[in-house]
Amino acid sequence: ALMFGEDIAQKGGVYTVTKGLHKSFKNKSVFKTLLDETIILGLAQGYANMGMLPIPEIQYLAYFHNACDQIRGEAASLQFFSNDQFRNPMVVRMAGLGYQKGFGGHFHNDNSLTALRDIPGLVVGCPSRGDDAVTMLRTLAALAKVDGRVSVFLEPIALYMTKDLHEAGDGQWLFPYPAPGQSMALGEGRVYAAEASDLVIFSYGNGLPMSLRAAREIESRRGWKVRVVDLRWLVPLNEAFIADQARDARRILVVDEGRHSAGVGEGVITAIVEAGLGATPLQRVVGADTYTPLAGAALAVLPAEADIVAAADNLEPIH
Known part of the structure; x- marks a missing residue:
């Protein structure tokens, strides 16, 4: 498995989601790329064709539109046009959606999923809580590795640090870390x-x-x-x-x-x-x-x- 994207390595990403991974796995498995989404998703296709499991990061949902055809016209279509002889399995992590405070504008608070919903064969999961994020990501990795699927793991930025639900300090949006091997069935809601x-x-x-x-x-x-x-699963x-x-x-x-x-x-x-x-x-x-x-x-x-x-x-x- 390879993780790569803009600022994903030493910095640990804009929101420190990948913090510590580079220290543990070095540049062989975790590395940062140029500020170019086309390159990021193009690299993912190449690694996938070599039998690896790429987990590229698109820093913000709006940035995906800069390289949409790498998924729509290339990665997600390879199985279709090759009669399943070739595959581009990958899990594309995207931070996105709205309600992010202190760093706004349409490039950082993008709530449009239309371009993703239009891609045949793509799987899009969107967790709303931490334990669901863990089990969903495991499922998406399995779909890529076993079935050769191309998927998007859509991470709501505004929920990264959310701990409370009703009142400040209630801790009702904190959940135990799921045990190894625990995953979520594709399409299963809560x-x-x-x-x-x-x-x-x-x-x-x-x-x-x-x-x-x-x-x-x-x-x-x-x-x-x-x-x-x-819903948890948005496409399909x-x-x-x-x-x-x-x-x-x-x-x-x-x-x-x-x-x-x-x-x-x-x-x-x-x-x-x-x-x-x-x-x-x-x-x-x-x-x-x-x-x-x-x-x-x-x-x-x-x-x-x-x-x-x-x-x-x-x-x-x-x-």
């Missing part, structure tokens, strides 16, 4: 309050802890029992799982921090409607169709907990 059915909220990434906080307020205000569903969406979770729902909210057009939320709603559940009162809480602006202005175009609560009220107004 369900909070599985027995609740007054309202079911579908979300992922940053939207997941936001939805859990909003659920507590909705339950307090309305007396509803609220289920929160973490597990449509059967989504339909199962929506089947007994009295109301549905889809919380998608991506943009209004061509986002994950559209796929969730399509899965619900195509399962014959379109009559269930449903609403989407989603980002605006715009680039993410600097500093606090970013919050004007991204979903907030108050938006989730307001959307629940719109499903059944308070009298």
